[in-house]
Amino acid sequence: MSKRVAITGMGIVSSIGMNVEETRSSLLSSQTGISTIENIDTRLKDSIFVGEIKKTNLELAALLNLPEVNKFSRTSMMGALAAKEALENAGIDSESSTRLGFINSTTVGGMDTTERYYREFSESEENRRYIEILDTGSNTQLIAEQLHIKGFVTTISTACSSAANAIMMGARMIETGRLDQVVVGGMDALCKFTMNGFNTLMILSDAYNQPFDNNRKGLNLGEGAAYLVLESEASMKARGKQALAYLAGYANANDAFHQTASSDNGEGAFLAMKGALEISGLSLKDIDYVNVHGTATPNNDLSEGRAMMRLFDGENIPPFSSTKPFTGHTLAAAASVEAVFSIIALQEGVIYPNLNFENKMEEFDLTPVTELKKKELAVIMSNSFGFGGNCSSLIFCKA
Amino acid sequence: MGLEEIAQVLYFVKLKEMNKCFINGVGCVSAQQTTEEGFLINPIDYLESNMIDVVKPEYKAFIPPAAIRRMSSSVKNSVVASQLAINEAGIKDVAAIITGTGLGCIGDSEKFLNKLIDDNEEYLTPTSFIQSTHNTVAGQIALGLQCKSYNLTYVNGGASFPSALLDGLMKIQEGENGVLVGGMDELSSVTNQLYQKVHHYKQRDEIHGNILHERSKGCVPSEGAAFFVLENEKKENSYAELIDVTYVNELDKGGVSTFLNSFLKQNNVEMNDLDLIVLGNNGDVDYDTFYDEVESLTPSISKVYFKHVFGEFMTSNAIGLWVASNILKTNSIPEVLLKDKTQNSPKELKRILFYNQYRGKDHSLILLQNV
Amino acid sequence: MEELKKELKEKLIEALNLEDLTPDDISDDEALFGEGLGLDSIDALELIIILDKDYGIKLTDSKDGKKIFETVETMATFIKENRTK
Numbered sequence: 001m002s003k004r005v006a007i008t009g010m011g012i013v014s015s016i017g018m019n020v021e022e023t024r025s026s027l028l029s030s031q032t033g034i035s036t037i038e039n040i041d042t043r044l045k046d047s048i049f050v051g052e053i054k055k056t057n058l059e060l061a062a063l064l065n066l067p068e069v070n071k072f073s074r075t076s077m078m079g080a081l082a083a084k085e086a087l088e089n090a091g092i093d094s095e096s097s098t099r100l101g102f103i104n105s106t107t108v109g110g111m112d113t114t115e116r117y118y119r120e121f122s123e124s125e126e127n128r129r130y131i132e133i134l135d136t137g138s139n140t141q142l143i144a145e146q147l148h149i150k151g152f153v154t155t156i157s158t159a160c161s162s163a164a165n166a167i168m169m170g171a172r173m174i175e176t177g178r179l180d181q182v183v184v185g186g187m188d189a190l191c192k193f194t195m196n197g198f199n200t201l202m203i204l205s206d207a208y209n210q211p212f213d214n215n216r217k218g219l220n221l222g223e224g225a226a227y228l229v230l231e232s233e234a235s236m237k238a239r240g241k242q243a244l245a246y247l248a249g250y251a252n253a254n255d256a257f258h259q260t261a262s263s264d265n266g267e268g269a270f271l272a273m274k275g276a277l278e279i280s281g282l283s284l285k286d287i288d289y290v291n292v293h294g295t296a297t298p299n300n301d302l303s304e305g306r307a308m309m310r311l312f313d314g315e316n317i318p319p320f321s322s323t324k325p326f327t328g329h330t331l332a333a334a335a336s337v338e339a340v341f342s343i344i345a346l347q348e349g350v351i352y353p354n355l356n357f358e359n360k361m362e363e364f365d366l367t368p369v370t371e372l373k374k375k376e377l378a379v380i381m382s383n384s385f386g387f388g389g390n391c392s393s394l395i396f397c398k399a
Numbered sequence: 400m401g402l403e404e405i406a407q408v409l410y411f412v413k414l415k416e417m418n419k420c421f422i423n424g425v426g427c428v429s430a431q432q433t434t435e436e437g438f439l440i441n442p443i444d445y446l447e448s449n450m451i452d453v454v455k456p457e458y459k460a461f462i463p464p465a466a467i468r469r470m471s472s473s474v475k476n477s478v479v480a481s482q483l484a485i486n487e488a489g490i491k492d493v494a495a496i497i498t499g500t501g502l503g504c505i506g507d508s509e510k511f512l513n514k515l516i517d518d519n520e521e522y523l524t525p526t527s528f529i530q531s532t533h534n535t536v537a538g539q540i541a542l543g544l545q546c547k548s549y550n551l552t553y554v555n556g557g558a559s560f561p562s563a564l565l566d567g568l569m570k571i572q573e574g575e576n577g578v579l580v581g582g583m584d585e586l587s588s589v590t591n592q593l594y595q596k597v598h599h600y601k602q603r604d605e606i607h608g609n610i611l612h613e614r615s616k617g618c619v620p621s622e623g624a625a626f627f628v629l630e631n632e633k634k635e636n637s638y639a640e641l642i643d644v645t646y647v648n649e650l651d652k653g654g655v656s657t658f659l660n661s662f663l664k665q666n667n668v669e670m671n672d673l674d675l676i677v678l679g680n681n682g683d684v685d686y687d688t689f690y691d692e693v694e695s696l697t698p699s700i701s702k703v704y705f706k707h708v709f710g711e712f713m714t715s716n717a718i719g720l721w722v723a724s725n726i727l728k729t730n731s732i733p734e735v736l737l738k739d740k741t742q743n744s745p746k747e748l749k750r751i752l753f754y755n756q757y758r759g760k761d762h763s764l765i766l767l768q769n770v
Numbered sequence: 771m772e773e774l775k776k777e778l779k780e781k782l783i784e785a786l787n788l789e790d791l792t793p794d795d796i797s798d799d800e801a802l803f804g805e806g807l808g809l810d811s812i813d814a815l816e817l818i819i820i821l822d823k824d825y826g827i828k829l830t831d832s833k834d835g836k837k838i839f840e841t842v843e844t845m846a847t848f849i850k851e852n853r854t855k
Contacts, residue, residue, distance in 0.1 A: 043520040107532065109554075111508075118512060121593055131593045135502050135713065136533070137556030141760060144648055153648035154562040155555040157503070157533035165551055172569060193512060196520050197528035200815065254496075254541045254550040259529050259812070271547055387529065388538025390550055465808045468787040522823040524785070524816045 003397060004280070005171040006243035008231045009090025011082040012340045014224030014327045015051035019085055024344050030353055030372055032326050034208055034220055042192050048204050050190055051222025051328025053078070064146070071129050073113040075106060076139045078225035079187030080146045086183055087147060090229035091241060094148040101152035101179045102144050103170045105162035105186035107332045109136035112191035152179060157332065159386030160293070161252070162186050163226070164335035164394055168250040170230045180235035185227030185336035194331070195221060201260060203297045210356040211294035211322035212301050212368050219295040222328020226336035243399040245343045248282065248379065251275025255389030261299050266307030268391035273311050273381065276393040282379060284311070287318045289351050291338050291382040294322025295329050300385065305366050321368045325355035335384035339394060342380040346398045349376050417572035421770065422638040424488025424628035426480035427721045428453050430621050430709050434483065438725045439733035442708055449603045451621035451710040452586065469526060471504045472585040476624035477536045478543065481581055487636070488628035494575040495549040496537050497566050499559030499582045501713020503533035506587040536583060557757025560714045561646040564765065567629050568641055576631050582717025583624035591620065599758070610682025610707050611738050618681040621710020625717035638724035639767040642666055646763040655692040655762070659754070662764045673700050674745040677723050679755035680704050681711040686759045693754055701745045703736040716755040720765060723751045727769045775846045781824070785816050798843045814839060826854035
């Protein structure tokens with residue numbers, strides 16, 4: 001079994017838990033985090049369901065012990081919480097590490113704050129400090145300061161595949177010896193900009209999302225942040241640490257079909273999954289479970305389904321499910337949220353249910369796992385596909 | 400030997416075994432006439448300006464009219480710059496498209512946000528939302544080229560372009576060939592005003608002459624796009640060999656020296672081996688001091704500057720690389736890039752180091768060698 | 771109806787950023803999507819918003835748009851029959 005990069009820590013916040021243990025508990029009891037919006041006053045309040053973290057910005061700031069006057073957006077606070085947990089979980093003292101990096105990802109960045117104060121900025125000085133976080137990088141820098149990381153610090157933004165690409169780049173930095181340890185993942189909070197943006201594309205559902213269901217109506221947005229700590233074998237052994245799991249394969253490909261829609265035959269998705277498999281040196285039959293992107297939009301599930309049929313040659317498609325009915329679609333964070341889910345699945349030996357599923361799609365014979373299933377797992381494939389045709393696939397294997 | 404030292408040695412050994420990386424095509428849309436032949440032959444004077452737009456190329460020559468209508472400045476400039484780079488390198492297949500942008504398509508973000516607020520979340524349309532996603536430039540280039548390969552976008556202030564460039568360099572070292580790397584940013588009205596309010600950008604009355612000599616708070620903002628084709632073989636029209644690139648989010652006081660020295664050591668280069676240093680001075684009184692540190696470390700090495708000619712933006716280091724590449728290819732330094740026109744030119748132009756930072760963060764170093 | 775058609779052409783040019791065109795350049799029965807003016811699915815969503823915001827017609831299924839948005843003529847006819855503003 002080929003093992004590429006060790007994963008020695010993880011951290012997560014989402015609508016199903018404020019840390020790894022709460023998340024584990026929710027997953028193992030099939031407890032969804034989807035509900036109606038409480039924290040944001042939006043015109044869409046009564047027409048959509050979301051995976052919202054039931055904590056106000058003040059509560060998040062308190063958890064981080066932030067001073068009353070700070071520059072953190074809701075997104076960055078989530079990012080800081082999850083990233084801190086990952087580092088603690090890995091047992092790393094960042095101030096004494098010199099080859100520790102941070103590869104973040106986000107689509108919202110500071111926008112949840114920008115949209116609130118946009119018109120105020122020119123009138124009053126009171127909240128002008130938030131102008132300093134207009135750009136994505138400044139949000140990542142605030143988190144790097146919380147984590148005491150000085151070094152390779154950067155941010156990737158490729159829509160819904162962002163965190164997968166951050167994980168991939170982190171792995172390559174470890175493999176080429178540029179870093180010994182790296183915190184990788186993503187963060188995105190709910191905000192009006194995003195909710196309305198998706199609403200204009202008419203891909204939001206007014207009910208609980210039903211991935212791979214014939215009557216699926218669209219996605220539920222979610223918010224959250226999740227990070228892994230990737231580490232070189234040498235560094236891990238030197239500090240006597242064990243891996244939680246391994247990142248065995250990864251790939252990114254482009255659909256090059258349309259700015260937002262996926263191609264009919266799922267070319268980008270197919271190339272990404274195939275590429276990840278090739279890098280891992282594993283074969284199709286080694287994959288025990290696929291955590292699909294499964295956003296429950298008519299377009300994604302059809303495209304992804306076709307890609308899976310092509311990859312697995314129409315037969316022997318491994319058990320699969322989408323966990324977006326648990327958390328909603330957490331956008332940039334999705335791939336790292338689902339990476340944490342995959343590692344928990346490897347640890348616990350479970351396949352998660354594709355909640356809300358009723359009828360399989362008429363286009364092909366694909367039925368996801370619908371009840372929590374106990375099964376020894378060695379290899380999990382996790383997909384994340386974003387706007388701009390950006391398709392990424394990751395393969396995790398048991399430690 | 401400590402773990403860190405072992406790692407450094409192994410890294411260096413690996414580097415030697417890996418593929419070399421050459422810049423074989425460039426394209427640049429900027430405040431200067433950079434889409435035409437010639438290297439800063441008749442530079443436009445911006446010494447009185449507090450904000451600089453690009454010199455617009457003939458977009459229709461590169462982009463079908465039906466497509467232009469939806470494109471922001473960054474997208475249009477990037478399509479042109481990337482096309483110029485690809486044409487020059489003469490490549491058919493692009494193995495990866497990697498971009499860096501500080502603010503992304505901020506114009507479309509503004510459009511969508513303004514409508515969102517003005518119409519109270521009603522009557523919104525998707526176009527500006529879709530165009531505002533940060534990876535729209537890379538996505539649209541891929542669409543245009545029907546390129547299904549690796550496609551990444553970095554959005555981290557002054558580290559956006561170095562991140563993209565390092566990723567591209569790693570791709571070549573990992574065995575890929577024909578990698579397109581670019582940096583781009585655009586000016587936009589609301590954002591300009593906001594940054595002026597917090598003195599990131601200079602006000603009109605704060606311009607007192609050449610920013611290389613007169614410093615005040617903030618910079619003179621501009622926009623542009625610069626793209627590069629990286630390949631693993633030297634060609635007749637190669638610009639330079641890209642030896643290495645690195646970046647760090649912040650440095651302690653006096654840390655510039657360590658940053659420079661360890662980067663050079665890592666690449667088996669002595670300070671005296673450098674023939675020229677390109678610096679990103681932008682006239683900001685608070686942060687140009689970092690460049691002063693480099694000057695005092697390297698008194699006998701010639702320096703060139705470019706932001707008094709091109710303006711400043713988070714990915715202006717892409718323009719800096721364009722400048723450095725052209726210096727090596729033409730084996731000449733346009734006079735406008737010198738602080739002091741009487742300074743002696745270096746005897747030969749073999750190795751160039753480019754140092755940049757943005758508002759005291761995101762320090763980057765790029766090392767180039769002639770071919 | 772003629773005035774409505776001219777108004778529609780002006781709205782098309784503005785909303786879809788068809789900078790190089792004037793209303794006279796768009797004929798009433800020219801195909802808007804595919805061949806002809808060359809609009810696509812993202813433009814369709816913009817047209818749906820125009821129907822709502824300017825004429826008070828709510829289209830809930832974007833697939834209905836295909837017939838309605840075939841030409842300026844078909845658009846104008848539909849609006850004339852269904853407008854509430």
